[in-house]
Amino acid sequence: MNTKVNFAGIEMKNPVTVCSGTFGYGREFSQFFDLGKLGAVITKGTSLKPKSGNKPPRICETASGMLNSIGLQNPGVEYFAQNDLPFLRKFDTKIIVNACGSSVDEYVELCKILNSLDIDGVELNLSCPNVKEGCMAFGNTYEGVKNVTSAVRKVLEKPLIVKLTPNVTSIAEIAKGVEDGGADAVSLINTLLGMKIDVNTRKPVLANNTGGLSGPAIKPIAVRMVYQVSKAVKIPIMGMGGIMNGEDAIEFMLAGAKTISIGAGNFVDPYTSIKTIEEIEEYMKKYNIENIVDIVGKVEMN
Secondary structure: OEOOEEEOOEEEOOOEEEOOOOOOOOOOHHHOOOHHHOOEEEOOOEOOOOEOOOOOOOEEEEOOEEEEOOOOOEOOHHHHHHHHHHHHOOOOOEEEEEEOOOOHHHHHHHHHHHHOOOOOEEEEEOOOOOOOOOOHHHHOOHHHHHHHHHHHHOOOOOOEEEEOOOOOOOHHHHHHHHHHOOOOEEEEOOOEEEOOEEOOOOEEOOOOOOEEEEOHHHHHHHHHHHHHHHOOOOOOEEEEOOOOOHHHHHHHHHHOOOEEEEOOHHHHOOOHHHHHHHHHHHHHHHOOOOEHHHHOOOOOOO
């Protein structure tokens, strides 16, 4: 039974990763389990300079999900390189850095630095709905995505994954921009833009008014988008959006995802990713699947 996956040139022991922003830099979760059991760790969004993020309250629970407007708070790439990367390198797992910026030049400068670090790949964040500039501003048009992807591709030799927002008219068209810009893979979906209002104060619960919706509530949308993108591009897909267990993960893989990433599930149960790996293996045994990649895109449409 083989759970190994080659994703965009990154050799992973299994297809399970953790979503940027839900796992920090792994320190807290390393108290619960060996990070080396994961196929890869995707770090919290990292920028060229430190970011303070949005003012609180920045997170709230919703029906079958949660809203967040953290705003990409992080200590910056220099701090990451000196403090967090050495810690992560203690574990036998792949390290993918989620890179965020507010201009094309900023993305390029950041990726020049990341190219020199001992990491396995970069996930370009073109999809965060919680910042006033950058990220989603580049991620909602074919040309915007293609331009920033191609600019980064010129300076980045490591595997390049581009993370997409679902807050667009045609996710397949945006994914084509990623492919045409020279990326090695695409990841989707990031959060859906949402709002929660306190009926007593008549004000939005989040200080930023709106935030990104994640969790089981968005899974059917995410599965549909992964399927659509799988039919539009030839580069591999990392699927995410409400994955809570092995069955959810298999669903994404049948839709066309080669790897999957767990986000909100990490908050519900810190062992969600480990249980998902175990449940994928159980599924393989149940259906006599020798190689996990054999199920990718094998949904049988009605």
